[in-house]
């Protein structure tokens with residue numbers, strides 16, 4: 272039996288719900304897939320090495336990839352509402368399908384590629400910030416790469432700044448209103464795409480305000496006086512997603528730059544953003560798992576052990592079954608939650624505690640299933656698994672990052688316990 276005789280595996284053999292994806296988005300996903308096949312996978316090793324691409328003087332292939340993804344294919348404009356010139360209205364299911372395609376090519380590419388939509392969501396939920404949408408839309412529709420990063424994490428805490436039960440006490444980046452302007456001081460870390468970002472969404476605590484009015488998301492141009500950044504960190508993976516320090520020193524922006532003018536809406540927006548961030552973050556490991564499956568499938572198709580095809584050994588077949596089962600379980604759980612998120616009338620809004628808990632459970636469970644699937648795949652490939660040439664070890668490194676972002680797995684478990692068991696004191 273050889274590669275040519277294997278049964279074809281199509282999209283419907285896995286659990287992405289194509290019936291919930293419009294013809295346009297489906298076509299767009301096919302274009303993303305082609306782009307990944309032709310322009311991203313061929314650069315897999317360099318994407319790992321070019322962690323410092325923003326510091327290199329020359330124009331690199333990374334610049335070209337961004338341009339083709341964000342401008343050429345039009346991803347940048349996709350998430351603007353239709354009346355602002357975008358495609359608007361993508362559902363969570365559809366957004367996840369797009370993320371999955373790009374993350375199949377490279378986690379870092381996807382995490383910067385989809386950072387602006389996460390920031391823009393704060394301008395859409397629960398109400399639209401027309402002032403900022405008008406300001407940012409022409410830039411997102413332009414011919415230059417335009418990134419709005421989300422600066423949440425701080426040097427002393429990532430999870431605790433996201434933990435709303437702590438009522439903003441752990442946010443040290445401060446904003447005070449002086450006349451018609453916010454004045455911002457603080458230090459953020461890790462925002463995806465921070466080095467090439469044009470704007471930042473900055474999570475702040477408002478001086479002199481009590482919870483729930485004290486938590487604000489303020490949009491800041493990266494070239495505003497008082498904003499500075501470090502060089503990018505070198506990480507275990509997600510290399511071309513740049514992450515580092517951002518300092519805000521007496522940065523002044525108009526008061527309309529608060530994501531939601533009503534403080535209660537801004538709190539809803541922050542919580543909704545955490546829910547959306549955790550849920551969509553689970554689409555990244557799904558993309559990684561699909562890629563791991565392809566790599567493993569090619570490998571076991573051609574590798575022999577003890578004189579017969581590897582996949583024809585009972586013990587190996589058991590492991591292969593486990594890998595496929597994990598992908599099915601992850602995708603099934605993910606998309607059933609994503610489909611619920613698209614029906615707030617029936618299943619509640621993203622700022623509701625039950626949806627924070629659900630998104631947290633999805634991110635954790637998909638991450639664990641992914642970790643299990645990819646590390647089993649790596650082991651099955653022996654020394655090819657742990658060497659770069661085997662194309663598997665990078666997937667495992669990237670996957671671990673996907674398990675940590677947006678608050679970390681332990682906080683997410685606590686939030687699940689809070690909702691399902693009424694845990695009060697932690």
Ligand SMILES: Cc1cc2nc3c(=O)[nH]c(=O)nc-3n(C[C@H](O)[C@H](O)[C@H](O)COP(=O)(O)OP(=O)(O)OC[C@H]3O[C@@H](n4cnc5c(N)ncnc54)[C@H](O)[C@@H]3O)c2cc1C
Nearest residue numbers: 423424428429430431461462463676677678679680681682
């Ligand atoms: C590739 C990449 C992209 C990233 N993108 C962004 C971005 O766009 N914007 C941004 O702001 N950050 C970003 N981050 C940072 C990331 O979100 C944080 O690393 C993550 O939230 C964890 O925060 P921390 O590192 O400070 O760890 P900690 O907060 O110290 O967490 C360590 C552990 O403790 C748990 N924990 C923390 N607080 C609590 C709590 N109150 N209760 C119970 N358990 C808790 C956590 O769940 C975790 O398991 C990115 C990181 C990487 C690597």
